Amino acid sequence: xxxxxxxxxxxxxxxxxxxxxxxxxxxxxxxxxxxxxxxxxxxxxxxxxxxxxxxxxxxxxxxxxxxxxxxxxxxxxxxxxxxxxxxxxxxxxxxxxxxxxxxxxxxxxxxxxxxxxxxxx
Amino acid sequence: xxxxxxxxxxxxxxxxxxxxxxxxxxxxxxxxxxxxxxxxxxxxxxxxxxxxxxxxxxxxxxxxxxxxxxxxxxxxxxxxxxxxxxxxxxxxxxxxxxxxxxxxxxxxxxxxxxxxxxxxxxxxxxxxxxxxxxxxxxxxxxxxxxxxxxxxxxxxxxxxxxxxxxxxxxxxxxxxxxxxxxxxxxxxxxxxxxxxxxxxxxxxxxxxxxxxxxxxxxxxxxxxxxxxxxxxxxxxxxxxxxxxxxxxxxxxxxxxxxxxxxxxxxxxxxxxxxxxxxxxxxxxxxxxxxxxxxxxxxxxxxxxxxxxxxxxxxxxxxxxxxxxxxxxx
Numbered sequence: 001x002x003x004x005x006x007x008x009x010x011x012x013x014x015x016x017x018x019x020x021x022x023x024x025x026x027x028x029x030x031x032x033x034x035x036x037x038x039x040x041x042x043x044x045x046x047x048x049x050x051x052x053x054x055x056x057x058x059x060x061x062x063x064x065x066x067x068x069x070x071x072x073x074x075x076x077x078x079x080x081x082x083x084x085x086x087x088x089x090x091x092x093x094x095x096x097x098x099x100x101x102x103x104x105x106x107x108x109x110x111x112x113x114x115x116x117x118x119x120x121x
Numbered sequence: 122x123x124x125x126x127x128x129x130x131x132x133x134x135x136x137x138x139x140x141x142x143x144x145x146x147x148x149x150x151x152x153x154x155x156x157x158x159x160x161x162x163x164x165x166x167x168x169x170x171x172x173x174x175x176x177x178x179x180x181x182x183x184x185x186x187x188x189x190x191x192x193x194x195x196x197x198x199x200x201x202x203x204x205x206x207x208x209x210x211x212x213x214x215x216x217x218x219x220x221x222x223x224x225x226x227x228x229x230x231x232x233x234x235x236x237x238x239x240x241x242x243x244x245x246x247x248x249x250x251x252x253x254x255x256x257x258x259x260x261x262x263x264x265x266x267x268x269x270x271x272x273x274x275x276x277x278x279x280x281x282x283x284x285x286x287x288x289x290x291x292x293x294x295x296x297x298x299x300x301x302x303x304x305x306x307x308x309x310x311x312x313x314x315x316x317x318x319x320x321x322x323x324x325x326x327x328x329x330x331x332x333x334x335x336x337x338x339x340x341x342x343x344x345x346x347x348x349x350x351x352x353x354x355x356x357x358x359x360x361x362x363x364x365x366x367x368x369x370x371x372x373x374x375x376x377x378x379x380x381x382x383x384x385x386x387x388x389x390x391x392x393x394x395x396x397x398x399x400x401x402x403x404x405x406x407x408x409x410x411x412x413x414x415x416x417x418x419x420x421x422x423x424x425x426x427x428x429x430x431x432x433x434x435x436x437x438x439x440x441x442x443x444x445x446x447x448x449x450x
Binding site: 039077116 | 152285294295296297299300302303307425426428429432433435436438439442443445446448449
């Protein structure tokens with residue numbers, strides 16, 4: 001359902017601005033909590049703005065590695081089992097590259113500054 | 122729900138039971154530290170004596186990898202008796218106190234915020250990394266008999282299996298953690314004599330002043346194992362903060378820690394083993410973040426910090442995989 005303005009991005013930005021404003025005036029413990037809250041709202045903003053295409057691309061790469069179709073959730077479970085059993089030991093570099101690619105997409109949402117200056121493709 | 126005043130009355134009763142009817146508590150403060158434990162600082166006053174103490178209530182959570190309050194108290198008593206800088210253990214709460222599990226130790230002053238320590242020239246002296254190595258050597262030389270119960274802790278039996286079993290409890294699939302565990306399994310070094318380990322030895326768990334380390338805190342992860350596990354944990358990337366190039370906790374190169382360790386009588390250190398346990402540290406730190414998120418979403422104990430831990434697991438996984446590929450040192 002379409003909502004009137006402000007849109008969700010704006011709502012989150014407004015909440016974050018409030019937290020950033022009030023945080024420094026709080027006592028030490030609450031100030032820390034306010035910083036964490038600001039961080040979490042920032043995560044939500046970035047997640048909302050991110051393209052959903054990344055999930056689809058990961059799904060396709062996962063299905064390719066494992067040789068079976070499925071959705072991201074079931075394929076991720078299968079991937080974990082295959083890594084643990086040693087089934088993917090012989091395709092180690094390929095597996096690490098695939099998982100790292102997915103983790104990089106997560107980090108871009110959670111804390112993009114955390115990525116090394118030259119992230120691997 | 123009991124108010125702070127009710128709880129303060131319980132502390133007062135607990136103190137009178139041990140220090141006499143004339144004893145009382147004063148100057149109660151409640152530092153916000155996050156985590157599942159409740160920490161309160163107060164003075165115990167009896168007669169002409171006044172002593173500042175720290176009370177820790179340590180609820181045992183289901184699926185928790187941590188030692189319970191009684192076990193932590195026993196470990197602190199054992200290492201304090203060996204002359205290590207640990208806040209002096211004073212007494213444990215019992216059923217009559219009605220405060221759950223927990224204990225009281227002497228208050229020790231010093232800085233504990235790692236970023237503040239690392240930014241301060243006065244605290245992060247060039248000698249500090251070597252002194253910390255010496256401290257670990259001293260800890261690893263402690264007799265294990267007084268804390269023999271640690272032998273049955275999951276991390277003492279098989280640290281890799283302990284992490285795997287926890288992941289199975291939390292139920293969220295993490296391919297990056299599985300890669301870490303698989304790599305560790307395939308590169309497992311031959312076994313060594315198991316010594317008493319701190320299990321979470323890093324700058325954030327130390328009380329530091331200009332004279333050096335005044336207290337080693339947070340013994341809830343203590344167990345028996347390869348001494349390189351503590352050394353590798355200290356060098357793991359997340360504890361280097363703004364200085365990832367300085368592997369020894371952002372204080373200096375690995376060698377600074379390891380030279381101090383050997384100079385203080387610690388056994389000869391194998392650098393390759395330290396690096397192995399750094400990979401373990403990244404894997405275990407990711408598992409611990411998943412644990413905090415699990416506790417949050419299941420409603421066991423909710424909170425902003427626990428919620429953030431769940432998302433932060435991806436940052437640790439990034440460091441882990443970049444270390445496995447050789448991109449990170």
